[in-house]
Amino acid sequence: MIDHLRDKGLGVDPVCRVLELSPSTYFARKSGRNRPAGSATNSSCR
Numbered sequence: 001m002i003d004h005l006r007d008k009g010l011g012v013d014p015v016c017r018v019l020e021l022s023p024s025t026y027f028a029r030k031s032g033r034n035r036p037a038g039s040a041t042n043s044s045c046r
Helices: 002-007 012-019 023-031
Strands: none
16 A cells, blocks of 8 residues: 555655554564564565
């Protein structure tokens, strides 16, 4: 959702503020860090 809004010209900071989400959390998840334990990360989990 945030990526879609970024494509529309909105910044990450204002969107995260409305969603009550830290921009650093958004960027960490986007880069693949901070995955929740047990998340599917390889093909054997599919």
